[in-house]
Amino acid sequence: MCNCGKLSACGYGDCKDVSSNPQERNLGLAALTEALTFTKSRFDLVCRCKTKVYADNLPTTSVVIVFHNEAWSTLLRTVHSVINRSPRHMLEEIVLVDDASERDFLKRPLESYVKKLKVPVHVIRMEQRSGLIRARLKGAAASKGQVITFLDAHCECTVGWLEPLLARIKADRRTVVCPIIDVISDDTFEYMAGSDMTYGGFNWKLNFRWYPVPQREMDRRKGDRTLPVRTPTMAGGLFSIDRDYFQEIGTYDAGMDIWGGENLEISFRIWQCGGTLEIVTCSHVGHVFRKATPYTFPGGTGQIINKNNRRLAEVWMDEFKNFFYIISPGVTKVDYGDISSRLGLRRKLQCKPFSWYLENVYPDSQIPRHYFSLGEIRNVETNQCLDNMARKENEKVGIFNCHGMGGNQVFSYTANKEIRTDDLCLDVSKLNGPVTMLKCHHLKGNQLWEYDPVKLTLLHVNSNQCLDKATEEDSQVPSIRDCTGSRSQQWLLRNVTLPEIF
């Protein structure tokens, strides 16, 4: 039996309360807190993983690590943990790709240091600042292992991290695997276990987000949390892939710049083109989560990520790209370059449509598979529109003059009868309101709304009350009242079309 006191014997450091985990803070994940209360059972998971036995003839891997002005200590912590905690015969080499660092110690001193290590470590240099995507491609091309494992430059591999990843690829070369990402504090460098109860998703703005692993995925594994989780997306920094398969499915989109969007692009591509993407819950790698990116992006962060996300949306998302475009005003003005070779790749590999992905891989997606409307919700009497006012989860939804520009006034009335804006749903938990925005839970309940296309009313089913215009006390929030049939309780659900998209 495992208990907290024996945890360090399992190799994952001390028993910690992980609720202040910066990974969750950065990603705004209130839902995670709940999952993280399963701390005790996670310790049992760690120990049950330790009893697993892996074949000795697993494929070899090259570990490819891209860095740009990385600190000596974090870079070498990564390298030494790979060497010390990987079976020697499974580790082909380490490939360090320098993306045009300026620090002197990363030049000759690094090269002479790694020469003395007992595993071949190659340092290759980008001639100019190229970004993560192109640097990884160069590292992959220079590597020789049967599997390529990409790591960030500020990681710590734990004991036993590699075997469970390679075993999945040996079983099926089209399986792409990620470890659980443990959290290394960027203040104290203390080590905190990550959760096996969250997996990768994304919101309408195409930001990667962690969401709770849904019940259907727990059921598929018959409750055995040592089995890998099928994840809709990967965070991007840490994964292993069969090197030939990486080529077959089109590596990365080399038309993307620097960083951003490439993790969703490869995730969609893996699933839509016949592969599988998993989080292997018995493999743990720590990662230093930083509060902000320390790098400057040539041309500005926003423009690069918008360009990359447009390429992602245009190549893979079919008509569902409209969720991204409508909630991101201005993004359609960003030039995304030539995507013909990526569309050609999609045809050649006979990849499935995005609707298939939503239906089969990510039925709990924040983008609804079926919906009645995507646009504004306008009050007939006041001509004002529901507006999320850029407020956050757990705050009240607002109401404001309609601007017809999408963004904060975009709502979708879904086939499940939710009113959604991004990954939040309108929710009423007591009579007469207020109407708040909570994480969509897909369980109907307080998030169930009945729209009557004749009476134009939005009935909140649980309270049997109707959505109404703002009250006198607060002119910037809608109210919820007994249904009267008045014009202030009538709403038009309009599909907004942004002309420049089409």
Ligand SMILES: [Mn+2]
């Ligand atoms: Mn990182």
